Amino acid sequence: MDDRLRCPGLPLAVYREVAAHLCQVDGITVDLLPQQSQQFDYRLSQIDSLRIQSIADADSIDSEQVKRILAYYSDRYGAWEAVNLDNTWV
Numbered sequence: 870m871d872d873r874l875r876c877p878g879l880p881l882a883v884y885r886e887v888a889a890h891l892c893q894v895d896g897i898t899v900d901l902l903p904q905q906s907q908q909f910d911y912r913l914s915q916i917d918s919l920r921i922q923s924i925a926d927a928d929s930i931d932s933e934q935v936k937r938i939l940a941y942y943s944d945r946y947g948a949w950e951a952v953n954l955d956n957t958w959v
Contacts, residue, residue, distance in 0.1 A: 873902070873952040875918035876942070883946065884916040890938045891921060896930040898922050918952050 879887075888899040900920040923930050943949055 871923070872921045873918050874921070874939070874949040875952055876946055876949050879914050879916070879942075879946050881915045883942070884914060884919060887938070887942050888919060891919075891935060894931055894934050894938075896923050897935065898924050 884901055888901055891897055891899045898921075900922070902917045902920060904915055904917045906917075921935065939949055
């Protein structure tokens with residue numbers, strides 16, 4: 870697993886909360902990637918996206934738990950968007 874996701878308008882504190890919950894899943898690491906916009910926009914988070922990576926065998930990771938955590942925040946703050954490696958949305 871190596872996914873990059875963003876949720877437009879999600880505040881920094883909530884991104885940190887999501888990362889903390891995801892890191893509790895065995896074999897998962899999360900990086901918060903800073904905003905890259907050259908223009909200031911008050912509605913933008915300080916975080917551009919989060920990168921979820923597995924550090925163990927894919928079989929040993931509870932991917933259902935990861936999905937449940939992401940769904941919880943999606944229900945409250947809006948849908949997650951996948952981000953390509955070239956920083957474009959999927």
